[in-house]
Amino acid sequence: MLLGRTANGLYWMNRYIERAENMARLVDAGLRMALTRTQSASEEWSSVLLSAGSDVTFSQKYSDYTAANVADFLLRDTSNPSSTMAAIETARNNARMVRTALTRETWESINEAWMALKRMLAKPIDERDLPSVLDAIKRETALIRGSFYGTMLRNEIFDFSQLGTYVERADNTARILDVKYYVLLPSISWVGSTLDNYQWESILRSVSAHRSYRWVYDADYKPTNIADYLILNVRMPRSLTFCYRFLCEHLKFLGDDYGERHACHATAEKTQTMLRAGSIKDIFDAGLHEFLAAFIRDNTKLGNEIAQDYRFN
């Protein structure tokens, strides 16, 4: 038994930690593209913003899609609620609220991440320092994850935390895939062909999968393979199927512990069944965009249902 407010704090703490890291990864992918490109990189940066879901708010503030502007907006700007700094701050505020539910190690790692990033992101980032800042962000979130997995009891506290992590992660992956595909795939006839385009790597890079992809598929980037990897691969820790495997598992633990099943259980299981039965061919035949849009909608619905069913809305 947990306070509804505590479950809420744990859920959002983990969503925001995931988001903080995701922003760094997106900027990293953008930086990589910009570096490997000879002409203006504004298109790449604009697609990064699109993936982050922040293109509209960005354009209200800036006119140029430059590395400095985008990095500033996605990493530092606390008026952007999804920026790394804003996300880590929200995560810490939630952690502070649920402090009694966290191990000392977990709380300290979040608090230290907040202190370190606050210091590091206090001033605009010099472009030369950007790679090391991105590394530092990823390191801080990795430390949080490490102390969390290493010290937390596997109970309902853990379950609610993981629900936050995987709902956020599934949303991130689906969005990245949706946006990039539109930008990168010139026409449907390209599906299935081998593309010699470094930009494909950016999709994989933005989910930290550019190396592991080659372990599973051949070295060429094929749109179908990339989509298969990010949607259906059971072992790829950021794939939709992977996220739903764990969402279902943690929901089941909660259902068993409390002796009660809710609407969220049915929703999660329905999505999981759909993912397990699906093939990448079927998904492309029916339309990747339509598939992803429906997925994002259902994933959001799941988040709302969890909050309602466990009384933390």
Add this chain to the structure above:
Amino acid sequence: MRLAAFDEMLPEVSGLRRPYSAYDRWLKEQDPARLTEKMQDAERVFRKTGITFAVYGEQEASERLIPFDIVPRIISGNEWRRLTQGIEQRVQALNAFLDDIYHRQEILRAGRVPTELIARNEAFLPEMIGVRPPAGVYTHIIGVDIVRISEDEFYVLEDNARTPSGVSYMLENRETMMQLFPELFQKIKVRPVENYPQLLRQSLAAVRPQGTKGAPTIAVLTPGSYNSAYFEHAFLADQMGVQLVEGQDLRVVDGHVAMRTTEGYKQIDVLYRRVDDSFLDPLTFRPDSALGVPGIMDVYRAGNITIANAPGTGIADDKAIYSYMPEIVEFYTGRKAILGNIPTWRCSEPDSLKYVLEHIHELVIKEVHGSGGYGMLVGPAATKKECEAFAKKLQAKPSNYIAQPTLALSTCPILTDKGLAPRHVDLRPYVLVSDRIQIVPGGLTRVALKEGSLVVNSSQGGGTKDTWVLDD
């Protein structure tokens, strides 16, 4: 102005005092550079664990550390025994006074305390008249602020009978000292304070409502994570292994207070509240309060929940009541107070007011309902202009003020850039009341870090020290 103060480690007349002898030997063997390093380590530890407090009205420094000094304040076993006898007596009297004030009011009938002091006091809650809290305890957790002025003279500066704070610093200070100087604790036998959370939990469980079935469910009620003492609320809930709740988590369900959990509403039997009386129940007190629980007072009156400390205990630590504590102690315990009061002038009395106005530059003047070192005047440290301005306020509403002589509080050394230097200190031991009275050996030593300053409050630049009671 500098007062000749009694130094607890090295008094000018008699040389190094016994309780400090083992520590002094150790200290002399230490490399000063290493000590400075340890000082910085301590600050890192505090910042990392997030032991901060909020200072109201300061936007920038919304989370600040209370400075910690690594030189312990040491009290001998004998000194401690004397103190505890005095504290126990005082705490008994406080509870008896509260019970009396909300029932027969015999002390008023006997004319020992003026009736208007109670009747017109905002801290007196008419809603509590005739209500007897579970187990008959009103003030469960008390912090008694004690000052020392010589080898043998201890005085009570004030009683904190509502929601005394700072106990988490007592615990974290010890934890930090043990991390920094493990070898010291091998050499010197210091009585432990670590079990305070367990004692608190047992103490709260012992005063559960009569009808509680099985083990009572205990919760700590906090105003929320933006409150200045939130760290402490979370810390205590955590250490006791109980829920930390906010008003929004609670509601009255079937005549009981219940918290909203992931499995529905669950009954609470004992609520350790860190929310002021006036915010506790919007149906009874401030209607705009979002921090409390609508209807909790009805549950309380029905005997279905223990609220610690009980609503209305503020009447016992009111500064105007304080001046009557010697009479109160004698009235209820039949004996003279073991721990004395600081002589106090009540400005509501014309003769006293006249004296205070004439001697304003020598006195400490406090608001009757104030706390945290706000709204007070330290005459000797104030400019002429400040004194004059304060005198005007005083004349406008004399009953709002009390005055006390400026005492030369004892000093303890702190570590500065230039080595050890004496600073004024006070002491807040923590007392738990259930079917018995327990005092953890130690407490919070607050220290005025500014040279010569007598104000130890953390909101006014005070720091803290670990407090050792020797097992000798």
